[in-house]
Amino acid sequence: MKQQQGFTLVKVMLLGGMASVVVFASLKEGVVQERLSGNFQKDINARLVAEQGIREYRQRLEQSLINNPTSVAQLVAGVSTTGDGAINDSRFNISVTTSGNEFSVESLGQRYGEHANHRLVARFELQPAPKASIFQNAVTGCKGVNLSGSGAVDSYDSSKGTYEETKSNDGDVHTVVGDADVVLSGHSPIKGDVQASGIVYLKGSSPILGDVRSNTGVDISPSSSGIRVEGNVYSRGFFKHRGGKITGYVRAMGDAQMEWGAEILNQQGDAFDIQYAGSGQFKDTGLQLQDGVHYSDPRFRVQDLVVEPVKVYDPDSPDYDPAKPNKECDPLALPFNMNSIIDPNNQYTDLQVGARQILHFKPKQAVYERNGTHVYVAKEKAIYLFQGIDQNLGAATERTQLAFPFKSLKLGSDGQIKVSGGDVIWLVDGDMTLSGNTQIWIEKGSSLTVFTTGKVSIGASAKVVAEQEGLTESGLPVFSVYSSFDEPNGFVFSGASSLYAAIYSPLTTILLNGSGQFYGTVRGASITGTGGTGIHFDQALKNAGIGVQPPSGGKPKLIFKGWHYKPYEVEDQEASN
Structure with missing residues (x-):
């Protein structure tokens, strides 16, 4: 028998060593993969926390809209900018950058302190509640308007040019309290609409180049065959027409009366020249008819006729405010x-x-x-x-x-x-x-x-x-x-x-x-x-900015404009510390 030299043992040891290297390398790679997976998971968690921050901050902003903010500064004032994430050991911090009514909300989501960080930026726009200036008409006479001279009422727009360059027919005249009348006499043409809580009286030769609307009645005096109203007439009460022409149509919830020479042209081609709910008296059988049918015919009488009212002061309305007891006339209180x-006790000079x-x-x-x-x-x-x-x-x-x-x-x-x-x-x-x-x-x-x-x-x-x-x-x-x-x-x-x-x-x-x-x-x-x-x-x-009033039900809105992720920069965090 030959003596053994031990080479097999050497080969086994070499193979075992190689296997150990492979095993250790595999273990190291496994640890690296585990760490990568863990870091990736933490990064995903940080991103989710950043998203949660945007979502919760937006909810807080929506609650802040109740205060009717007019600027981004008012909107974000007092709104909490921090919070805990839904995941353990996570937190978000919010920062806001404004540019006019648009602003960016940056949410920094963190997991395990600074071990995982992610930024999400969302852009929003604040649309303040729509507002209406108190200066909406040429003339607002709360309890009445009486124009008896020769001066016209019309409109223009100084933001676009001079009066001669931009003049137009939007010179509206309103009354807004109780039974407040509008009386037009002499030659004071109104180049706009006339709305009255009381009676509209057209006297003399004063034409209205717009619609006429009244809660009480419309009384047009005798005149030549010229135009008296270049528009429609709406009355929740009576209608009296004693002369001249109305180019539109007429709606009256009370009695209607037309004298000789009074005419309704109905140039818009409405189905009815006139409709009225009360009795009718029409003297001119040649002018006061439509398609051969006289205005006294029952087809023109509508018992359940409804005309939209002119808005007036109403203490029984659901939005009545004791601090503004007459808000239609004095919306600014x-x-x-x-x-x-x-100060009534001042020492002014x-x-x-x-x-x-x-x-x-x-x-x-x-x-x-x-x-x-x-x-x-x-x-x-x-x-x-x-x-x-x-x-x-x-x-x-x-x-x-x-x-x-x-x-x-x-x-x-x-x-x-x-x-x-x-x-x-x-x-x-x-x-x-x-x-x-x-x-x-x-x-x-x-x-x-x-x-x-x-x-x-x-x-x-x-x-x-x-x-x-x-x-x-x-x-x-x-x-x-x-x-x-x-x-x-x-x-x-x-x-x-x-x-x-x-x-x-x-x-x-x-x-x-x-x-x-x-x-x-x-x-x-x-x-x-x-x-x-x-x-x-x-x-x-x-x-005009002063004295603007939000319309009934008007609320500011928060508009989402878009979002993007932003890389986390360590130097920014160090600078903030």
């Missing part, structure tokens, strides 16, 4: 809140600007122009009507509201007041009088807003000159007057010069009895226009 604007004096107002201070003597400094004052408006104070970083308080304001002789540098506010606890050859000059880009408890009178050759009509960049009318005066004739414009203004004086009579033209809009308890003063509604005022 101005007299109710005037004490918060002008009078302001008088007389012969050869020029007082220059800027948002912060006023000085006499000839010698530079410092006179008045504006006081800080929070005015509720300025919510959501950044008053232009000449510096973009300032947000404080400033106003000049006076006991009364009188501009006489040839005195002048200049307004420049931004938005100037006056608080006048008394009368404001402009007489003689005086002038208020408002430079381009600036505005003058007046809050007053007294009477406003602009007469003789007094002028208020706006270099640029319409609205400033801050959304304010270049010249506006808000009055809580509650005695007769609280606003009187009797001058020969033209005036651009937005007038809000819901408790007093407004008299327009001069020969100058009025551009802008006017709202008062009653409006009386005589002489040659025309009223030209500036439709740009429909976009």
Whole structure:
């Protein structure tokens, strides 16, 4: 027998060593794969937590919409930006970047502290509740409108051009309280619609180039064969037509009466020239018929006829607000809140600007122009009507509201007041009088807003000159007057010069009895226009920022614009620490 050399043992040991290397390599690869799988799982979990953060933050924003925010800053104020994820040891953090009404929400999802991080960015847009400016009509006479002169009521748009370039037939006239009538006499053509809670009286030769709508009745006086209404007539009460032509059709829930020469053209070709629910008296058998059938025929009488009413003040309505007891006439509740604007126990002093004096107002201070003597400094004052408006104070970083308080304001002789540098506010606890050859000059880009408890009178050759009509960049009318005066004739414009203004004086009579033209809009308890003063509604005022009111049921909306994932950068986290 041969002696063994042990080579087989060596081969076995070599093979065993190789197998061990393979096994250890496999184990190491398995550990790496396990770690990769674990990291991938944590990364997925971090992504899911980031998504959860976006979802929960959006839910919180939706709840914040209840407060009717007008800006992204108001929307996100007080909304929690952190939260725990649904997975153990996970958390999300929210950061918001804004750009106007659009904003980005970045959610950082984390698992096991900083061991797994993921970012998700979602873009949203805040659409504030739709709002309607209080300046929607040329003339709003809460308790009545009486226009007896020769001036026309029409419209234009200062944001698009001059009056001559953009004039149109949207000069609407409204009354909104009780049985408030509209009386049109002389030759005051209304180039727009007329809506009255009371009776609409068309006297003289005044035509209406629009629709007529009344809750009580329509009374058209005898006239020539000319056009009396270039539109339709809607009456929830009676209809009396004594002469002239109506180009549209007629609907009346009461009695209908037409005299000789009264005619309904129905140029739109409606199935019925006239429909009425009460009795009918039609004297002209030649004109007052349709397709050979006289208006007295039963086919024109509809007992259950319904005409849409003109909206009026109703204390029994479900949205009645005691803080705004007469919201149709005074939607701003101005007299109710005037004490918060002008302190009734103030120690204001009078302001008088007389012969050869020029007082220059800027948002912060006023000085006499000839010698530079410092006179008045504006006081800080929070005015509720300025919510959501950044008053232009000449510096973009300032947000404080400033106003000049006076006991009364009188501009006489040839005195002048200049307004420049931004938005100037006056608080006048008394009368404001402009007489003689005086002038208020408002430079381009600036505005003058007046809050007053007294009477406003602009007469003789007094002028208020706006270099640029319409609205400033801050959304304010270049010249506006808000009055809580509650005695007769609280606003009187009797001058020969033209005036651009937005007038809000819901408790007093407004008299327009001069020969100058009025551009802008006017709202008062009653409006009386005589002489040659025309009223030209500036439709740009429909976009005024002050005094806007959300329509019934209007709510802001949160619009989702898209999303994307964003790589997590360690240096960003280190910088934040």
